[in-house]
Amino acid sequence: MAEKDDGLGLSLSLRCPESQNLNPPPNPLPPPPAVAAPFPLNLFRSSLPFMQQHHKSSSSEAIFQPSADHNAETRSLFRGIDMNRAITVIDCDEEVMVSSPNSTVSSLSGKRSEREENDGERASSSLEMEDDGGDASGRKKLRLSKEQAAVLEETFKEHNTLNPKQKMALAKQLNLRPRQVEVWFQNRRARTKLKQTEVDCEYLRRCCDNLTEENRRLQKEVTELRALKLSPQFYMNMSPPTTLTMCPQCERVAVSSSTTTSSAIPANAPGINRQPRPMPMSSWAAIIPPQPVDAHRPRT
């Protein structure tokens, strides 16, 4: 399915459609810090009221015919029953949620379905129960066609939540039940969040590795400096303090390459590694938080 595409989490989970958001959240999260924040987790932002924008595709020509040959997927799909066929979608100008005709629960889940079961036959009266060949108690699992998944995916890229009207329109367009669209979006959000969590974990692991390495290097340097302190030649040949450079992002101070510590150290100082010290700048670069593939925000 479409979720098998590469870069799911990187490209989708972070694409908070600010540019398309006609009704931005009242408290938008600040942009991810460049360096300063130690854990710039960019976790999934959910429940954002993106959905004031209507779905751009309103044409009815995109309604898919489930009887079309969708190869192996649809072979099993339509083997026994046609889960997509001829559902009675009630026109929903009043945003009335219709119940799932094929499910043991209605379009409302959990407690709400229990309430509906208690207060009558609302589900079965609003929609005809499908003649699915029996086993009304068992859960029927539908494999969405590639076209349906593609449309859902495109809609999700535009906005990761749906308002009732959009849900109904999309369900009608795809010849699905609104509950199915709703469930698909819920699961899609969960998958996106999971992917993002994996990315964040990997990033934190790299941060930990870098910090461990830096700590080890600094410990070594401390040892070396302590050894130097015991050597009188060190003081006699020491140059005056040299130029320091400061990282504009994290404000760390580093010795510039032309005046490295080694230049101030006597050549015969014991235990000195006279290799250039590439660490400071590389360490700065190493802890810059990861960016999503499609986020090319200029750093300020």
Next chain:
DNA sequence: GTGCCCCCGCCAGTTACGTCA
């Protein structure tokens, strides 16, 4: 203004089914 109840949407976790190796 406050509390209660109901509805609704979302989420985390789980289950069950379809597909594939």
Next chain:
DNA sequence: GATGACGTAACTGGCGGGGGC
């Protein structure tokens, strides 16, 4: 054909917000 792993549609229970009374 049987089987286990994996992906995912669907379900469940809980929570919080909004609205009516």
